[in-house]
Amino acid sequence: KVMELNYWGSTLCERASFDAAKQEWTVQVIRNGKPMTLRPRHLVLATGMSSVPNMPKFPGMEKFKGDQHHSSAHPGPDRYAGKKCVVIGSNNSAHDICAALWEVGADVTMVQRSSTHVAKSATLMELDLGPNYSEDAVARGIDVNTADLIVAAEPYRLKHLGGIEMVKKMKARDADFYARLANAGFMHDFGDDESGLGMKYLRRGSGYYIDVGASDLIADGRVKLKSGVSFERIQANSVVLTDGSVLPADVIVYATGYGSMNGWAARLISQEVADRVGKCWGLGSATTKDPGP
Numbered sequence: 619k620v621m622e623l624n625y626w627g628s629t630l631c632e633r634a635s636f637d638a639a640k641q642e643w644t645v646q647v648i649r650n651g652k653p654m655t656l657r658p659r660h661l662v663l664a665t666g667m668s669s670v671p672n673m674p675k676f677p678g679m680e681k682f683k684g685d686q687h688h689s690s691a692h693p694g695p696d697r698y699a700g701k702k703c704v705v706i707g708s709n710n711s712a713h714d715i716c717a718a719l720w721e722v723g724a725d726v727t728m729v730q731r732s733s734t735h736v737a738k739s740a741t742l743m744e745l746d747l748g749p750n751y752s753e754d755a756v757a758r759g760i761d762v763n764t765a766d767l768i769v770a771a772e773p774y775r776l777k778h779l780g781g782i783e784m785v786k787k788m789k790a791r792d793a794d795f796y797a798r799l800a801n802a803g804f805m806h807d808f809g810d811d812e813s814g815l816g817m818k819y820l821r822r823g824s825g826y827y828i829d830v831g832a833s834d835l836i837a838d839g840r841v842k843l844k845s846g847v848s849f850e851r852i853q854a855n856s857v858v859l860t861d862g863s864v865l866p867a868d869v870i871v872y873a874t875g876y877g878s879m880n881g882w883a884a885r886l887i888s889q890e891v892a893d894r895v896g897k898c899w900g901l902g903s904a905t906t907k908d909p910g911p
Contacts, residue, residue, distance in 0.1 A: 634661055634887050663882055667823055667899065670881035672874045674706075678852040682870065689715060689873040695722045702866050703727070704857050706849060707873030708734045708805075709824060713832035715871055716841045727865055728836065729857075730845040733805035735826040736833055737815045738792055745784050745791070746816065774901055777820070781813030788814070798837035803845045810905040822907040823899050824875050878909065 629649040636643050645656040671688040679686065685698075689711040695718040703719050705712050708730040719726045749755060750765035760768070772780070785808045789796065799806055807825075809818050815826045827833070835841040847859045857865045878899065884892035900910025 631886060636661075636887075636891075663879070663886070665879060665882040667879060668876040669879045670877045670885060672877055673872060674849075674874050676849045676852050681854050682852050682867075683854045684868040684870065686870040687872070689871055690876075692871060695719045695724065698869050699723045701725070701868040703869040703871065704729060704865050704867045705871045705873055706731070707871075707875070708732075708827070708845075709873065709875065710827050711875075712871075712873035713827045713829070713836075715873060717832035717835055720835055720841050724869075725842075727842040727844060729847065729849070729859065729865075730805055730843060731848045733807040733825075735807055735809060735815055735818055736796075736799065736804075736829050737788065737826065738795060738829045738833075741788055741792055742815065742828065745787050774820070778811060778813040778817050778903075781809070781815075781817045782811065785809075785812050785814045795833070795837075799833060802837045802839065803843055804833075804836055805845050817903075821901050821903050821905055821910070824907065 626649060628651075629647050632646045632648060634643055634645045642657050642659055643661045645658065645661060647654050647656060668690075671690045673688050684701075687693075689707070692711075692715055695715075698719055699722040702725045703716075704727050705716050705719075706729040708728060712728060716726050716728050743752075750760055750768055751762070755765060789808075796806065808814055809825075811817075815828070818825045832841065836843050844859060844861075844863070844865070847861045847863075850858045850860045852858070852870070853864075855866060855868075857867050857870065859865065878897045880892040880895045880898055883895050897909035900908040902908065902910035
């Protein structure tokens, strides 16, 4: 047991179905290599925010002679030392993978299709978390339990207001940083209403990068950048972009994100059940990619 719960490791859930007459589930699993059937009354899909990977389809993918995979299947950088790597995407996974590939000596190009919000980790720690979660906060009498209560007590409808004020401070604090990114051609935004990373996360769960160093690589040109374009087609040893340029490639990483959490419901149970569950996440803010009510 873990935390007083029955825990099964080395277990894969393959599919599930619900018997309305018996009011029970039939869940097919593989445990330690052996098939098993479970018949619980309740089934909880605790499959996390990042659901089924979004794997795009581009003409010519089947002709590519190198290695291509979604970021969720990325094996790490070591085998790609000295290779020409193209990473499509510009959020957290794309940045981290680009930085790791550059560190082992790969020739890396990021292809950025749309704008991304970047926030420096140190800035977030000071301006966002610092007032409640820091040694200074403790000195002011705010322990972790009090901090949790303060954060939880703020209505979601009002959270964007605090985000807007924080973004104003971020712009002033990191003005040189954002200027360097702009000069490199990186497409950047602070959210539809300039409320920053926290609201992008709550509304859509995508569209941002918490910078721990990769942005400097892009700003300095050590990681190459092609922005405002996408893949037009893939050739045996290269990628043709929508602006007509060609990128030689030994490796293509699709850092193209994930679908809604109900994607696992579709895969494990049925599309009908997934449609009944509906899109998960979002606040109903009417901002970009917010699926909420």
